[in-house]
Each structure stands twice: as C-alpha cells, then as structure tokens.
Amino acid sequence: MTSEPDIEVLYVNDDEPQLELLRTQLTDESDRLHVRTAATPDRGWEIFADGRSDADADIDCILCDYHMPAQTGVEFLRRVREVDPDVPFLLFTxxxxxxxxxxxxxxxxxxxxxxxxxxxxxxxxxxxxxTYVEHRRSQQEIERTNDRLREIVSVTDQVLWVFAPDWSELRFINDRHEPLFGQPTSELRADPTSFLERIHDGDRARVEQAMRRASEGEPQLVEYRVDKSEAVQLWVESRCKPVLDDDGTVVSLVGLTRDISDRKVYQQDLLETIEQLEEFASTVAHDLRNPLNIANGNIRLAAKEQESERLDTALDAITRMDTLIDEILALAKEGDTIGDRQPAAFEELMRESYDNVRATGSSLEITGSVSLECDPTRLTEAFENLVRNAVEHGGSDVAITAGVLDGGGVFIEDDGPGIPPEHREHVFDRGYTTSKDGSGFGLAIVDRIVTGHGWDLDVGESASGGARFEIQTADA
Structure with missing residues (x-):
C-alpha cells in the first residue's frame, strides 16, 4: 500500500514557546507533517527561499503569526506572493x-x-x-499532465479533446481546434457545446446523437461537415472513447477530430470514375452483343444445313466471348461498395449460384448451411464464379461440394485437378490464369467481393485433390 506523501510546513512566530508548542501539537496530530520553525520573518524567508532552490526541502504550506515586531504576517505574505502566488498561506493570529x-x-x-x-x-x-496542500498538488499534477499532453499532441494536426461525461465542461484541448473549426478556443471553453454551431445543419442532429451515445458509454465514430466560414466548408471525422471507472460509470470523454476533406474528394472522384467505367462497359457490351448474336444465329443455321467441326469451334468461341463480356461487366462493377447486408442462408445462395451457371453434367452436394450477414447479390456473384472455375478446370462432370467450416465460415471444393501450390498465391491476381481460355478475372472478382465483406479467402486442396476455397467469416 502506498503511503501518503509528506507535507513540509513552515511556521513563523516570534513567540518561541508558542512556536515550539504548536510545532509539537501539529506533528503529534499527523505524522505526514514536517514542521520547520522560524522566530522572525527574515529567517522564515531564508527557509522558504532555500526550499524553492531545493526540491527535497520545498515548502508546501506556510503558517504565520500576524503580530511580529520586525514585520507583520501580512507584510511577510506580500513578500511570499511576489515569488509564489499559489503556495497555501494560513495567517494564525x-x-x-x-x-x-x-x-x-x-x-x-x-x-x-x-x-x-x-x-x-x-x-x-x-x-x-x-486540504489546501493536496488541492494544490492535484492542480499542479493536472497542469503537468496538460503540459505533457500539449507537448505530445503538438506534433499532430488532429484536435485532441477531453470533455466531462455530459459535455458541460471542456477539460483539455490542444491548439488545433481553431484552425479546423474557425472558432477561438476561449469561446469553446466558455461554452463547451458551442462547436455545434459550426457543424453543418444537415449533420448536427447526427453529431448530437453520437454525443448522447458517448455519454452512455458507447465509443463513437462520426463524419460530418464543418462550416469553418461562409466560404469554407470541411469534412471532419471525430472519434470518441468514453473513459469508465471501476463501476462502469463514464468519467470523461476523450476524442480526436481530424480533417478528412481530401479523402472525401477522393471518394467522390472514385465514385464518378466507377460510374463512368460502368457506363462505358455497359455500352461496349451492348455494342458487342448485337453482332455476336447475329453471328451466333447464322452459324447455328449453317450448322443445321451442314455439319462441320469448324462451325462447332466458331460457336464455342462465340459462347466464350459472351462469357468474357459478362466478366468484364462484373469487373467494371467490382469497385462498388458492398450493399446493405441481410441474413441469407448459405445453402440457398449456393444452390441459386449453381443453377445460374447451368453446368450440365456436373453435380453439387451441400453438407451444411449457416446464416450469413451479407449482400446476397454480390455473394451470389462470387459463388457463381467459383462454380464456373470448377467447371472450367475440372470438366463438365466435375463434382462440387459446399459446406460449413468448423472454425466459422464456409467452403466450396471440387474433385478436379486442383491448383498447384506454386500457383495458389497468384490465383486471385487480376488477369492471372492457367487456362488458355481463361480471362483471369473470375477469382479476382471473388476475392474483391469476399474481402469487401471484411472476410478472408484462402485456397487449398480438397480431399480428392481438387481445389478448395475457404471463406472465413465473422458471422459463421
């Protein structure tokens, strides 16, 4: 158990019997007090001054009589206050x-x-x-802590802040608030919630809701717009971490706020680029399919009139081109964010994906199911590509098995030739393929969709020597 720190007291009184009596009474009353005595103000000043130059002898409190012939207690007080405005000084008269x-x-x-x-x-x-000494020490510790915090955060461009649990008191803030919000720090200290006036009207209610949740003990992350001035608007991100005591009560709200305007501009530019890419891909696909449909129809008519391996080869090439168009469209949409998630049964998604591929001659066995929190449309697209990959490499009679992993997640495997170990780290790279007819896009799309859900995708070997894809999810 840590003992309470000692307190150095200076007692000044020209009445030496009284001086010794009170010193004895004080030290008998508390063993924390070390009392040094001075019979004159000048001697008291020497002891006080020596203590200021020696940290081990620093005077924590002064007790002083008023009536002294050479100098009154008030005069001695004025002398002390010239060099130390905060040391506790008790006039005992x-x-x-x-x-x-x-x-x-x-x-x-x-x-x-x-x-x-x-x-x-x-x-x-x-x-x-x-009481007075401990209060002063706590204030000094707060000041030292604040100084250390200011020194630490002086190298960052983020706003570091500490509020009371109900946002009624600003306990600490570094010097980055005014450059970000355009609001003087003094104004924020006077009214700790006045920063809300700088938040864009459309975002203020959302920020206030995040503040209420933080006060209830929930960590928060919120993005919002700040109207720094009439001409300048910024996007900022605030993270708040409630500090709890041993009973789980919120005692402080600590957070960081930073400028994310550049990121928002980049996101907007990216969305526009994706939209343009999708529009371009859709246009190209439409323009390609028209002549392909004409070629496909005429070749099939010709095949009815005359059997020819060359016509069959041409039909296979047209079918492959149609598949490539589908993959290019999917690749163009790959930058899309994962949509709203909802519970979906793995078995249902897997059967739908298999049926969509129409892999005649192959088989699908599902050994188990689990509910997945996912974007069903995008995940179905990923499963379709895994089925196509199995058929493409394992042949039309490939046997596909799907099920649930013991450690959480799902798997899809086949009995085809498998993927050699030296190729496994590259199979998800865009454009990588070991098939002369492959585009190298299918597994890359699977990887983007799976990681877009926040899951992990691994490739290995099935019990029959084929390819095995494992999706580690947080939902299974």
Missing part, C-alpha cells in the same frame, strides 16, 4: 481584527484562523493544511 483580515485577503491569504487561548487547534490546522 490571536485577534479578529476586520482590518487585518481585509488586508490579508487583499494580499492573497489562503485562510485566516483566529488563535484560541485554551483549545488545542492542531486538529483544525492539520485539516486545513492537508
């Missing part, structure tokens, strides 16, 4: 003169105690001394 009290208060006295002639006042004095 045997008179209740209002004029003396007024002068003492004006000079910055901490407390004014009337000396009783009979009663032992050591308990009262000890209580006052300990």
């Amino acid at each position: 045997n008179t209740g003169d209002e004029t003396v009290a007024s002068r003492a208060i004006e000079a910055g006295v901490t407390d004014y105690v009337i000396q009783e002639t009979v009663e032992n006042q050591a308990p009262l004095l000890v209580q006052k001394i300990v």
Whole structure:
C-alpha cells in the first residue's frame, strides 16, 4: 500500500514557546507533517527561499503569526506572493481584527484562523493544511499532465479533446481546434457545446446523437461537415472513447477530430470514375452483343444445313466471348461498395449460384448451411464464379461440394485437378490464369467481393485433390 506523501510546513512566530508548542501539537496530530520553525520573518524567508532552490526541502504550506515586531504576517505574505502566488498561506493570529483580515485577503491569504487561548487547534490546522496542500498538488499534477499532453499532441494536426461525461465542461484541448473549426478556443471553453454551431445543419442532429451515445458509454465514430466560414466548408471525422471507472460509470470523454476533406474528394472522384467505367462497359457490351448474336444465329443455321467441326469451334468461341463480356461487366462493377447486408442462408445462395451457371453434367452436394450477414447479390456473384472455375478446370462432370467450416465460415471444393501450390498465391491476381481460355478475372472478382465483406479467402486442396476455397467469416 502506498503511503501518503509528506507535507513540509513552515511556521513563523516570534513567540518561541508558542512556536515550539504548536510545532509539537501539529506533528503529534499527523505524522505526514514536517514542521520547520522560524522566530522572525527574515529567517522564515531564508527557509522558504532555500526550499524553492531545493526540491527535497520545498515548502508546501506556510503558517504565520500576524503580530511580529520586525514585520507583520501580512507584510511577510506580500513578500511570499511576489515569488509564489499559489503556495497555501494560513495567517494564525490571536485577534479578529476586520482590518487585518481585509488586508490579508487583499494580499492573497489562503485562510485566516483566529488563535484560541485554551483549545488545542492542531486538529483544525492539520485539516486545513492537508486540504489546501493536496488541492494544490492535484492542480499542479493536472497542469503537468496538460503540459505533457500539449507537448505530445503538438506534433499532430488532429484536435485532441477531453470533455466531462455530459459535455458541460471542456477539460483539455490542444491548439488545433481553431484552425479546423474557425472558432477561438476561449469561446469553446466558455461554452463547451458551442462547436455545434459550426457543424453543418444537415449533420448536427447526427453529431448530437453520437454525443448522447458517448455519454452512455458507447465509443463513437462520426463524419460530418464543418462550416469553418461562409466560404469554407470541411469534412471532419471525430472519434470518441468514453473513459469508465471501476463501476462502469463514464468519467470523461476523450476524442480526436481530424480533417478528412481530401479523402472525401477522393471518394467522390472514385465514385464518378466507377460510374463512368460502368457506363462505358455497359455500352461496349451492348455494342458487342448485337453482332455476336447475329453471328451466333447464322452459324447455328449453317450448322443445321451442314455439319462441320469448324462451325462447332466458331460457336464455342462465340459462347466464350459472351462469357468474357459478362466478366468484364462484373469487373467494371467490382469497385462498388458492398450493399446493405441481410441474413441469407448459405445453402440457398449456393444452390441459386449453381443453377445460374447451368453446368450440365456436373453435380453439387451441400453438407451444411449457416446464416450469413451479407449482400446476397454480390455473394451470389462470387459463388457463381467459383462454380464456373470448377467447371472450367475440372470438366463438365466435375463434382462440387459446399459446406460449413468448423472454425466459422464456409467452403466450396471440387474433385478436379486442383491448383498447384506454386500457383495458389497468384490465383486471385487480376488477369492471372492457367487456362488458355481463361480471362483471369473470375477469382479476382471473388476475392474483391469476399474481402469487401471484411472476410478472408484462402485456397487449398480438397480431399480428392481438387481445389478448395475457404471463406472465413465473422458471422459463421
């Protein structure tokens, strides 16, 4: 158990018997107090000055009589306050003169105690001394902590802040608030929630909701617009972490706010680029399919009139080109974010994906199912590509098996030739393929969709030597 720190007290009084008596009473009352005595103000000043130059002898509190021939207690107080405005100073006098009290208060006295002639006042004095010293020490520790925080955060361009649990008090903030919000820090200290006035009208309610949730103990992350001035608007991101005591009660709200305007501009540019890419791909696909449909129809008519391996080869090439068009369209949409998630049964998604591919001659066995929180449309697209990959490499009679992983997740495997170990780390790279007819897009799309859900995708070997794809999810 850590003991409470000692307190160094300086007691100044020209009445030496009283000086020694009170020193003894104070130290008997509390073993935390170390009392140094001075019979004159000049000697008291020497002890006080020596303590300021020696941290081990620093005076934590001064107790001083008022009536002394060379210098009054108030005059000594003024001398002390010239060099230390905060050290606790208790004037201990045997008179209740209002004029003396007024002068003492004006000079910055901490407390004014009337000396009783009979009663032992050591308990009262000890209580006052300990209270004032501990308060000063706590304030000094807060100041030291704030100084360290300011030094640490001076190298960042983010706003670091600490609020009371109900946002009624700003306990700390670095110097980055005004450059970001265009609001003087002094204004925020006077009214801790005044920063809300700088938040864009359309975002303010959302920020206030995040503040309420933080006060209830929930960490928050919120993006919103700040109207820094009439001409300047920024996007910022605020993260808030509630600090809890041992009982789970919120005691402080600590957070960081940073400028994310560049990121928002990039996101907007990216969305526009994706939209343009999708429009371009759709146009190209439409323009390609028209002549392909004509070629396909005429070749089939010709095949009815005359059997020819070359016509069959041409039909296979047209079918492959149609598949390539589908993959290019899917690749163009790959930059899309995963849509709204909803529960979906793995078995249903897997059967739908298999049916969509129409892999005649192949088989699908599902050994188990689980509910997945996912974008069903995008995940179905991923499963379709895995089925196509199995058929493409394992042949039309490939056997596909799907099920649930023991550790959480799902798998899809086949009994085809498998993927050699030296190729496995590259199979998800865009454009990589070991098939002369492959585009190298299918598995790359699977990887983007799976990772877009926040899941992990691995490739290995099935029990029959074929390819095995494992999707580790947080939902299974």
